[in-house]
Every structure is written in C-alpha cells, then in structure tokens.
Amino acid sequence: MSRYFAPTTAAEAAALLAEHGGARVVAGGTDLVVAARGGKHRMPEVLIAIHGATDLASLVENEDGVRLGALTSHAWIERSPLIGSHWSALADASALVGSPATRANGTLGGNLMNASPAMDTGAPLLVFEADVELLSLRGTRTVPVADLLAGAGRTTAEPDELLTSVRLPDLPPATGSAYVRLEHRRAMEIAVVGAAALVTLGDDGRVADCRVALSAAAPTCVRAREAEDLLRGLRPDGASFRDAAALATGAVQPITDVRASARYRRAMISVVVSRALAVAAARAAGTDIAVPANRNLPTVTAGSTG
C-alpha cells in the first residue's frame, strides 16, 4: 500500500473510489488486515479509510424502520435496546462476532462487504429482508441484501460503489427473530453453521409468517424457503420446528474446511434452524430471551415435542 486517504464524508469517499481504480475501503480493518496478513488478498495499493466519514455513522429511524450507517459497530448493535427489541436476530449476531475488541472496531458495512459466507450478520439481514444503499458518482441505488451477496468474498457492488447504509424494514406485531450458530469456542470464533429465523404469530397462535436464512452453509448466506413454506400455518412447537428445519438442509451446499466437514455441517443445519425458530417464536410470544440467543438458549428436553 502506498497511498492512504481519510475522507470525512461519504461523497468524498465515493469520489476517491472513482478516481483510484483498485482502491479498497477500510473501516475497522478487522477483515482487510487479517486477509492481507494471511496472504488471502494483497494489501491494496490505495486505501480509503472511512472511519472519519461521520455521515456514515448515522442512525435514522422513520416509519419504514431504521437505517444504520455503514460504520455502525457490532458493539453498538449488540447493546442497542432498539435493535435488541425489534431486530433481535441482528443483535444476536453482532454479539457473537470476534471479541470485545473486534466488536468495538468491526462494522456492519464491513461485515457485509467482506461477504464471507460465514458472516454472522448476513442471515439476520436476509430474514429481515434488509436492503443497502450504494453510493457512487453516478448516484445512489438501493439493493436488497439478498441481491448484494454474490459469492464467497464477492458482492454485486461495482468497484467504485460505497456501501453507505443498511435499512432494517419495520416488522409486524407479534414478530420475533433470532440468530443461532454452532461454534467450537466462545471467542474469536467463526460460525461452523448458523441460522437466523423470524416468526410472526397470528391471532390464532399459529405461525402466520416466517423466514429462515443460513450462514456457512453455501457460497453466500441463503434463505431456506422450503422450510418457511412448510411452517406457515402450523403451531409453533418443537415438532413443527424440526420438520421445517429438516427441509432447510435442502437449501444448502456446505463445504469441508478446517472447521467442519460438509457432512457434519449438513447434519447440524437442522439443529441450528430448529433452535433459531424456537427462540424466534418464543420472542414473538413475548418471552424475554436475552441477546445473544446462542448463550441463552431455552432448555430443550430430549424428545420433547414442545
């Protein structure tokens, strides 16, 4: 790296990106520097550090939901009563990222643009049907997170586009969500597999709507729509969750790597989906399950049908 810029506005950052082909954006540095050290990517020749662009750190609440600036840190999300109570799955996810130091520096925008299939915030953003705003000299465009994620480490953002914010749409009443992952240890860990679930309960107490998404199970975080379709209209109990979770396995193509074999991942996907659905449904019913759900799972009796 031979050149470094520290723009103070998003517009200035977008202009720099347009001017310097091959430039990389850095926010917290928790992925970029690690990848360079590990030889995964070369250190870019031009680095555009956006931590000083204060307009990327904003929080806007309106009738459509909430818009989080790209620089919103995992530490902020983890502690935000607003996110914890309305978009719990995202708080569950941010609370599991790295260590306290990673969460203090690591950002939501960085997590998304790094586009790791194992990222913790991806599956929650998919179940919320969140979208992002991308800024370039050509203007601003809105892209659903589902369309942003293109592959392992790849997004559909153009090289000169800067992710400026993430919008979490408002949710209907009696809705709960959760993100759960399988992990070998509690700190500095990456998901073996993870699942986010969102459940809306109807007046009859049945599942009126639900969404399920997976992490570390395919080249990108993905929705498991067959599981969603099955669960709609059913009673929110252990048996329904297990049946739906079994279908989620169909949505994936897990890989074998240092953390787990493909076979093990495939087997564990239904476990995390079932857990995420149980927490999401409990939260939808008004039960308080603290963030992160992963560390506060309700006790499940073996063989219980809920």
Next chain:
Amino acid sequence: MAMSSKQIVELNVNGIPHQLLVEPRKTLADVLRDDLGLTGTKLGCEHGVCGACTVLVDGRAIRACLMFAVQAQGPEITTVEGLASDGELDHIQKAFAENHGLQCGYCTPGMLMTAHAFLAENPEPTREQICEGMNGNLCRCTGYQNIIKSTAAAAKAAK
C-alpha cells in the same frame, strides 16, 4: 508514487503528541514499538486473534496489529506505558501483581488494556461477565484463573 512513500502521521500517545514520518502500510503496533520505542505493546499472532497488542483508542480496546498508524490520528492512544503515574502502578496493574495475574508476562499488557476498557464499561462485573469481557485475549501460560481473579480484584479496588 513509490512503494516506500512515507507520510506525516500525528499520534497522541499517553498524553504526548508525536509527529512521525511513516509508510501508510505500517500498523499502529509497529509504529508504537519501532518508531516510538514503546515496546510494552506486544505482538503475538499479528492477525487480531491473540490480543497481546491491545491498546486503548479513546478508551476503546482495539488491536494495534489491525489498525494502520495513519488511521489512529486524532484520538487519544493509551498503551501499557501510560497506565502508571509517577512510578506508581495503577489499580489494575496492582491487582494483577497482587493476585499473580501474570506468569511469563507476554500477554499482560494486552490483558491490562482490555481490563481497562472492560471495567470502565462494567465496573461491577460478575465472574461470568469477566470471562466474556476478557475472552478475546489469549494467555500462552494458560494462567486464566488468576487473570480473572485479578480483574475481579481490580473492580473491587476501584470502588
């Protein structure tokens, strides 16, 4: 522009302003150690996992091996050298000394800085919260029990 191009970086470390000519690719950890001679900040894994290089940037615990020095301009940086005043250890350092919170000592600066940020935010932690708050720092001697004990003692001493 040549690869070795340097630029002026202004860092505020332990209350002292510094002007340095450094390459933009240099991490804060390397600049603290090599350019400022503050070798209290240790480098272990150099990719953000072990926590040995933890310093405070405006009170937040960050990995000095993952931050470029050019990115650290503006905020107040505190390293382990900035904890003692007039030769007197601060209450967290004392708690580690009194409770055998260190063995070889390599992880200790990072542990101390993490404990600072953690206790500032959570002055009366439970044991469980201490484990959670300190869990991003590795101790190669595996002296975790006494590190947890030291952090609890530091919280008590601050009251």
